[in-house]
Amino acid sequence: MENKYSTLQTIYGLVRNEADPTAVIMHTGEIIIHQHFPWNEIGQHLNELQGEGLILIKQLNTAVVYITEKGLRFCMEHRQIEQAA
DSSP states (O other), X not given: OOHHHHHHHHHHXXXXXXXXXXXXXXXXXXXXXXXXXXXXHHHHXXXXXXXXXXXXXXXXXXXXXXXXXXXHHHHHHHHHHHHHX
16 A cells, blocks of 8 residues: 555544544644654645545644545545455
């Protein structure tokens, strides 16, 4: 799995048990502490994932990240594939 999708799986893992995962505000710091990649690489992952429509980045007081419906579907589909392997 590409590293950017590992970052997406991290986001998914943090929001998957919420009533509405796409409404959860994720601060970038929360993502950073759950990843093993340098910040500049995580920033690149986030930009690429947004380009694919898998997350949404909004600039509020700080940048916040939302997983999209498409991102949720991607994670759920790939999680099943990984579990079957």
